Amino acid sequence: MQDMETYKLSSIPLCEPNLNGREKQYMAEAIDSNWLSGGSFLRRFEQQLADYSDAAHVIGVSNGTSALHVALTLAGVEKGDLVLVPDLTFVATANAVKYLGASPVMVDIDASTWLMDLDLLLDFLENQTYQNSGGCFHRDSHRRIKAVVPVHLLGNICEMERLNAIAGRFELAVVEDAACSLGSFRNGRHSGTSGLLGTVSFNSNKIITTAGGGAILTNDDALAKRARHLITQAKSHPTEYIHDELGYNFRLVNPLAAMGCAQMEQLPGFVLKKKEIAAHYRQEFGDYEVMFQQLTPGTDSNHWHSAMLVNESRSLIAALAAENIETRPLWTPIHELPVFQQDLYISRENIAADVSRRGIMLPCSTSISDEQLQRVCQTIGRFLSVSIKI
Numbered sequence: 001m002q003d004m005e006t007y008k009l010s011s012i013p014l015c016e017p018n019l020n021g022r023e024k025q026y027m028a029e030a031i032d033s034n035w036l037s038g039g040s041f042l043r044r045f046e047q048q049l050a051d052y053s054d055a056a057h058v059i060g061v062s063n064g065t066s067a068l069h070v071a072l073t074l075a076g077v078e079k080g081d082l083v084l085v086p087d088l089t090f091v092a093t094a095n096a097v098k099y100l101g102a103s104p105v106m107v108d109i110d111a112s113t114w115l116m117d118l119d120l121l122l123d124f125l126e127n128q129t130y131q132n133s134g135g136c137f138h139r140d141s142h143r144r145i146k147a148v149v150p151v152h153l154l155g156n157i158c159e160m161e162r163l164n165a166i167a168g169r170f171e172l173a174v175v176e177d178a179a180c181s182l183g184s185f186r187n188g189r190h191s192g193t194s195g196l197l198g199t200v201s202f203n204s205n206k207i208i209t210t211a212g213g214g215a216i217l218t219n220d221d222a223l224a225k226r227a228r229h230l231i232t233q234a235k236s237h238p239t240e241y242i243h244d245e246l247g248y249n250f251r252l253v254n255p256l257a258a259m260g261c262a263q264m265e266q267l268p269g270f271v272l273k274k275k276e277i278a279a280h281y282r283q284e285f286g287d288y289e290v291m292f293q294q295l296t297p298g299t300d301s302n303h304w305h306s307a308m309l310v311n312e313s314r315s316l317i318a319a320l321a322a323e324n325i326e327t328r329p330l331w332t333p334i335h336e337l338p339v340f341q342q343d344l345y346i347s348r349e350n351i352a353a354d355v356s357r358r359g360i361m362l363p364c365s366t367s368i369s370d371e372q373l374q375r376v377c378q379t380i381g382r383f384l385s386v387s388i389k390i
């Protein structure tokens with residue numbers, strides 16, 4: 001009886017940070033060094049990320065959202081512009097567009113990859129825009145369409161060759177939201193390094209964490225230089241307080257970068273574990289009426305989050321919660337959120353809404369044990385057998 005109760009009470013979290021490397025040691029060294037805002041761990045962390053991703057420049061920032069904010073600024077997005085984003089993403093992608101006084105245009109997703117539907121994107125650009133010497137403009141509103149933000153959702157990477165070709169034809173800057181795809185590669189290239197700029201996040205639920213943090217990736221020397229300038233209050237004189245444009249305080253601080261250095265040492269292991277978890281779920285439920293995200297050709301996903309689509313997903317979430325197993329729905333489509341009601345939404349069949357309604361994110365901590373994973377699968381298995389019989 002005692003055993004039964006402990007068994008029931010032990011909870012399985014959705015996605016816990018894993019700080020079992022040299023995090024404490026490096027953070028203590030950072031504190032002892034008395035270098036807090038900047039310092040050697042920040043430079044080392046940026047270098048580790050650059051080596052891993054093969055990006056020419058990596059700039060550490062305060063979080064993934066500020067990385068997007070700065071990247072969109074660098075891409076030339078201005079007040080009144082339109083920026084294309086997928087309808088299914090974390091809200092930060094669309095919020096960053098709004099911070100600049102621009103408006104997101106939500107593009108529906110593909111039903112199998114859950115990424116921005118590039119056919120739909122092309123159809124919109126070919127039929128609802130015009131181009132002149134000032135760029136690409138929306139036919140109805142005459143607003144400039146300045147950029148497109150592909151989101152490599154849950155680790156699956158967009159078909160960047162095709163997206164870059166479309167963006168080139170319509171003069172759009174490409175900013176990749178790679179917040180959740182650190183460790184994902186497609187055709188040998190790391191996510192976030194195929195566009196003009198890429199952004200990643202080290203929030204505590206991401207594949208590596210600095211508690212809060214992010215980075216901007218780019219191969220463009222001038223953009224990298226300007227990124228560093230913008231995130232340090234646009235200070236243009238070494239000692240005098242001269243600031244030559246509107247800047248931000250968006251730097252990643254040294255003790256958190258120290259945590260990042262320790263996390264980077266473990267990243268390859270984390271990716272392997274995430275892949276194992278994803279493969280386990282796919283194998284376990286292959287014969288059930290569920291759907292998993294289909295990877296684009298050439299994508300080697302980090303499988304940051306294992307998610308599946310199932311009818312009555314909310315009942316399944318409740319059934320798992322009753323067993324102390326934490327799961328979450330997929331994100332609400334951006335076009336359904338109050339802040340974005342006035343913004344344009346391009347869709348044929350409202351796929352994002354359907355994926356969101358049926359989506360469930362499954363426990364996928366890199367520290368999850370085989371027993372825990374088995375318990376999750378058994379509980380889901382019971383639910384699915386019952387609901388299929390009915």
Ligand SMILES: *Cc1c(COP(=O)(O)O)cnc(C)c1O
Nearest residue numbers: 063064065090092179180201203
């Ligand atoms: C996590 C995430 C962000 C935001 O990153 P933060 O570090 O939390 O600000 C942006 N976009 C996507 C797709 C994310 O998953």
